[in-house]
Amino acid sequence: MRHNDAETDLKEAFRREIIADADAQPSIEVEFEKARGINHIEIRSGFSGVHVLNLSEPLMASRLGVLDAIKNAKISIDFVKITRDGLSFIIPGAEHDNAKFTLDKLNINAEVRPNEAVLTVHAVNMRDEEGLVARIVSEVIASGAKIDHLGDMHDRLLMVMNFDDAKRAEAALRDGIMKESAE
Amino acid sequence: MKIKVMKFGGTSVRTPEARMQAALKVLSAKEQGYEPVVVVSAIGRRGEPYATDTLGDVLLSVDPTTKPEPREMDLMISCGEIMSSVIFATLLKGLGCPSMSFRGGQAGIRTDGVYGNARILGIHPVAIVESIKRGFVPVVCGFQGVWVEGQLPGAELTTLGRGGSDTTACALGAALNADAVEIYTDVDGVKTADPDFVKEAPTLRKVTYDEVAEIAHLGAKVVHPRAAEIAMKFSIPLWVKSTFSEEIGTEIVPGKDLPGRRVTGVSHTGKLVYLSVNLASVTPEHRLEVEAKLYATFAKYRVNLYLTNIGVNSIGFAVARDEFPAVQDMLDALVLPFQKPETTIYIVQSSDKPSQAFETQLELLSPLGDIKTVPVSVTEGCTLVSVVAYQYLQQPGVYWEVLSLLHDAQIPVLQTSDSDYSLSVLIPESELRRAVQLLHEKFELTQAH
Numbered sequence: 307m308r309h310n311d312a313e314t315d316l317k318e319a320f321r322r323e324i325i326a327d328a329d330a331q332p333s334i335e336v337e338f339e340k341a342r343g344i345n346h347i348e349i350r351s352g353f354s355g356v357h358v359l360n361l362s363e364p365l366m367a368s369r370l371g372v373l374d375a376i377k378n379a380k381i382s383i384d385f386v387k388i389t390r391d392g393l394s395f396i397i398p399g400a401e402h403d404n405a406k407f408t409l410d411k412l413n414i415n416a417e418v419r420p421n422e423a424v425l426t427v428h429a430v431n432m433r434d435e436e437g438l439v440a441r442i443v444s445e446v447i448a449s450g451a452k453i454d455h456l457g458d459m460h461d462r463l464l465m466v467m468n469f470d471d472a473k474r475a476e477a478a479l480r481d482g483i484m485k486e487s488a489e
Numbered sequence: 490m491k492i493k494v495m496k497f498g499g500t501s502v503r504t505p506e507a508r509m510q511a512a513l514k515v516l517s518a519k520e521q522g523y524e525p526v527v528v529v530s531a532i533g534r535r536g537e538p539y540a541t542d543t544l545g546d547v548l549l550s551v552d553p554t555t556k557p558e559p560r561e562m563d564l565m566i567s568c569g570e571i572m573s574s575v576i577f578a579t580l581l582k583g584l585g586c587p588s589m590s591f592r593g594g595q596a597g598i599r600t601d602g603v604y605g606n607a608r609i610l611g612i613h614p615v616a617i618v619e620s621i622k623r624g625f626v627p628v629v630c631g632f633q634g635v636w637v638e639g640q641l642p643g644a645e646l647t648t649l650g651r652g653g654s655d656t657t658a659c660a661l662g663a664a665l666n667a668d669a670v671e672i673y674t675d676v677d678g679v680k681t682a683d684p685d686f687v688k689e690a691p692t693l694r695k696v697t698y699d700e701v702a703e704i705a706h707l708g709a710k711v712v713h714p715r716a717a718e719i720a721m722k723f724s725i726p727l728w729v730k731s732t733f734s735e736e737i738g739t740e741i742v743p744g745k746d747l748p749g750r751r752v753t754g755v756s757h758t759g760k761l762v763y764l765s766v767n768l769a770s771v772t773p774e775h776r777l778e779v780e781a782k783l784y785a786t787f788a789k790y791r792v793n794l795y796l797t798n799i800g801v802n803s804i805g806f807a808v809a810r811d812e813f814p815a816v817q818d819m820l821d822a823l824v825l826p827f828q829k830p831e832t833t834i835y836i837v838q839s840s841d842k843p844s845q846a847f848e849t850q851l852e853l854l855s856p857l858g859d860i861k862t863v864p865v866s867v868t869e870g871c872t873l874v875s876v877v878a879y880q881y882l883q884q885p886g887v888y889w890e891v892l893s894l895l896h897d898a899q900i901p902v903l904q905t906s907d908s909d910y911s912l913s914v915l916i917p918e919s920e921l922r923r924a925v926q927l928l929h930e931k932f933e934l935t936q937a938h
Contacts, residue, residue, distance in 0.1 A: 338660045338719055339608040366902070370893050377886035386888050386905050389800055395888075431715050433706060434606060434651050436791035443797060444784035447777055456797045457908040460706035460714040464908055 342435060344442070344484040346428040349472045354402040355422040355454055356383075358392040360415045369393045372412065379408040385424075385466050387455045394454060396422050396466055422454070423469040425476060428462045439463055441483060449478035490621065492667040493523040496530075496631065496658035499540065500675040501732040502573050503533045511673065511732050512580050515626060519586065524621045526665060527588075527628040528658040529577050531569025541569045541632070559604035563633075563648045567592075570630035570654070578628040588626040591616065594635035594644050596627070597664075598657065602636040606650035609634060609657075612664035631657040652705075652713020659716040663723035670725050672712055673732040678739030679704065679711050681754040681934040686925045689935050692736065693753070697744045698727075700753045700877060703910040707875040708758035717741065750880040752932040755925050756911075757875070760810035760918060761795060763868040763903060764839075766820075769802045770861040771835060775827050779835060779863075780804060782825050790819050795873060796906050796915055805904065807871060807915060820865055822846035824854065832858025839865045871903060874924045875913040876932065882912050894931050900924050 356376075361368035372393065376383060381404060386395040392415075397405050402418055409416040427442055429435065442463055446453060451471035457464040467475065495518060497511045518525045535542035548557050548565045557565075574590035581588035597614045600607035620627045631654025635644035649656050655672055662670035676684065678692040679701060696704075698721035702714035711729055720727040720741060730738030771779050783804065787794060793812065798805040808816050820839040827833045834854050838847050854860060876882070876891065888905075891912060895902055900923060904915040916924055929935070 338611065338663065338722075339656075339715065340718075342603075342608065366892070366896050370889060370896060373889040373892065377889045380885045382883045382885050383888060384883055385907060387798065388902065388904055390802075430718060433793065434715075436793045437788040439794045439797065440784045440787035440792055443794075444781050444788055447784060448781040450777065452777075453799045456799070457906050458797075459908040459910060460702045461718070462908075 340430040342430075343438070343486065344427055344429050344479060347476050347479055347484065348426045348428075349469070349476060350424040350426065351421075351469050351472075352399045353384075353396040353422040353424065353466075354399050354405065355394065355396050355419040355466065356405055356409070356416065357389075357394045357419065358409070358414060358416045359389070361392045365391065368414075372409070372414070372416075375408050375412055376405065379404055381405055381408070385455045385457060385464075396424075396455075419468075421469045422466060423472040425451075425465045425467060425472040426462050427465070427479065430461050432458065432461060432463065442479065445478055445482050446475040449475045451475040451478075491523050492526055492621070492662075492665045493518050494526045494528060494658050494662040494665070494667045494670040495673060496528040496654055496671065497577075497673045497732060498654065498675075499530045499533055501673050502529055502577060503537070507732065508577060508580055512577070512584055512586075514673065514732065515581060516584060516586060519626070523668065525626050526617060526621070526661060526667070527577060527581075527626060528631045528654055528661065529570060529573045529628060530631050530654040531566075532573050532576070539569050539572050541566045544569050560645065563604045564646055567630070567633045567646055567648055570632050574628045574630045578626075581626055581628070586626055587624050588628055589620055590628045590630070591620075592630050592646075593633035593657065594646065596629045596661065598634035598660070600634035600636055600647045600649070602639060602645070602647065604647055607634060607636065607647035609649070609660050612660055614661065614664045617661070617665065629657065629661065631655075633657075652715050655713040655716035656719065659719040659723075659725060659727065662725045662727075663719055667725060669728060670720060671728045671730055671738075672716075673730055674711075675731065675733060677731045677734055677736040678729045679709075679741075679754075681937050682925055682929045683709070683757065686757075686922050687755075687929045687934075690754075690929065691935060691937055693739050694737070694938050695740050695742050695747055696753060697747050697879070698741055699744060699910065700879060701729075701741050703877050703908075704754060704756050707756035707877060707911060707913065708873070709754075709756045712741065750878075750884075752876060752878040752881055752934065752937075754877050754934060754937075755874065755928045755932075756877055757921055757925055758795070758873040761807040761871045761873060761915070762810055762813040763796070763805060763807045763871050763915060764816070764820075765803050765805040765866045765868075766837070767803050767864045767866065770863060772833065774830065775833065775835075778827070779825055786819065786823065790815075792816055792819070796904055796913070798904060798906075807873070810869070813869075817865075817867070822850045824850060825863075826858075833861060834858050835861050835863050837863045837865060840867070868903065870918045871915050872918045872921050873906075873913050873915055874921065874928065875911045876928055877911045879910065882907065888912065890931065891928070894927055895924060898923065898927055900927075
């Protein structure tokens with residue numbers, strides 16, 4: 307077959323198959339990307355939150371002192387946040403007493419709060435949906451939840467808060483932005 | 490039919506020499522028994538005549554006071570890929586390889602109706618399959634599709650937003666049940682760090698879909714997370730390779746194929762500005778509502794937030810430097826009024842010196858109630874450096890190691906953030922190169938493979 311003939315036939319095939327399908331739903335199609343907005347919400351519980359305040363100057367050296375003590379106690383940590391005069395992070399709930407004992411020995415102003423959770427909001431390609439992170443945070447705060455810390459990945463926003471707050475925030479997101487996404 | 494989708498980015502089609510290298514890769518795939526389906530980006534980068542950004546800038550310059558309609562912008566910027574596909578198909582034809590170019594719509598790519606950031610709803614690749622059967626190599630425009638349910642008859646052209654050509658390649662790979670999707674670029678694959686900063690950064694032989702998506706999310710320009718997600722969903726073998734070398738490249742694989750704890754690499758974002766909104770003047774009964782209203786305002790104006798941070802007396806976040814003037818404008822003289830328990834009006838001051846707008850609001854609103862200023866402090870010249878790792882960061886001591894390394898090197902850490910796959914630190918931009926090099930060395934990434 308000469309190329310010109312092939313091109314003519316191909317154009318005819320486009321006309322029949324593609325242009326016609328522009329008005330009707332294509333018959334064979336593969337679905338690809340997940341819908342915009344929130345796809346899924348989950349709560350991971352069983353953490354304790356460590357909040358260290360009023361550390362002495364130089365602050366970064368004091369913060370490192372706290373982290374060093376926690377490391378030596380073989381406690382795994384996550385969601386480290388540098389605060390104005392200290393730091394905060396979460397630990398597995400099972401390490402609550404170990405952390406408290408370790409921090410007490412440092413003679414610093416520290417609090418270990420049980421019942422912390424990580425509220426994870428899955429939203430594909432979140433960074434390119436401009437304003438989405440802010441909208442989620444706004445709705446979570448409006449639900450009355452107090453967010454201790456946030457982190458993000460390409461497809462999810464992670465918020466550390468008290469477990470009861472996480473339940474409340476989850477309900478608010480399901481009733482609000484998630485319902486909207488589904489519609 | 491053994492199909493291989495081969496995507497060539499802007500640098501791979503930038504010059505006649507580069508296009509020839511890319512074309513030879515296509516011919517080589519054909520010789521190996523594959524039916525290549527080529528996806529191309531626009532030619533070159535911003536400033537070069539046919540690059541996507543340049544075309545956008547041309548339209549923006551028509552009337553600098555008015556933002557063009559997104560529909561018109563999509564039509565304008567999609568021309569770059571159309572030119573590129575026609576040129577590439579003609580080049581292949583000249584090399585004795587029958588080839589045809591296809592716009593996204595002709596390739597059967599159907600999207601939703603969000604101009605500028607459309608999502609692929611489905612692909613009906615009948616024309617592509619037919620062209621292969623008839624002996625052609627299809628060359629498809631990346632980054633575009635059509636919205637078939639618009640208000641006007643016929644299909645509306647849409648563009649896919651950032652990473653659009655990678656997304657086109659992976660979606661076509663899924664629709665065509667391809668044996669592989671290969672993303673061609675100007676580096677040998679996924680590196681452990683930006684080779685401009687760490688010359689000896691090795692190319693990783695394998696990484697997982699999640700790792701590559703996270704590396705891209707944190708600033709490295711490898712494969713866009715959207716594309717990685719499609720490849721993961723359809724289990725398509727995905728590769729990142731260089732147009733300009735014969736290196737094997739990096740294979741992107743499912744997590745189950747690459748078990749074990751490891752550090753993948755060190756990424757960095759572009760230039761950021763960190764803003765801290767001081768809420769010390771906000772009364773406790775208004776605090777949550779003020780926070781919620783501020784974030785709702787960011788959402789309304791589609792501000793892309795990095796490193797969101799809620800403190801005892803402040804909220805903090807970073808924005809890309811090019812977005813900063815708009816964000817500062819948006820915050821300046823923002824009024825947050827409350828009537829209970831008594832009339833209190835908060836006015837945001839977003840720069841050191843009160844602006845005219847701020848002073849006018851202050852003057853006009855003072856008779857109405859108690860006025861409180863909410864100052865914003867701005868730290869310019871920041872950037873985010875991230876260690877991307879799998880099942881590693883939560884081990885005891887890793888945070889201490891990273892922070893003490895930077896502390897010992899006298900690199901100030903302004904804030905931290907983390908996730909299941911990464912630990913990020915906000916540092917002064919001037920320290921970026923040193924921080925990347927130190928972290929790369931600390932985790933012995935030169936030995937990575």
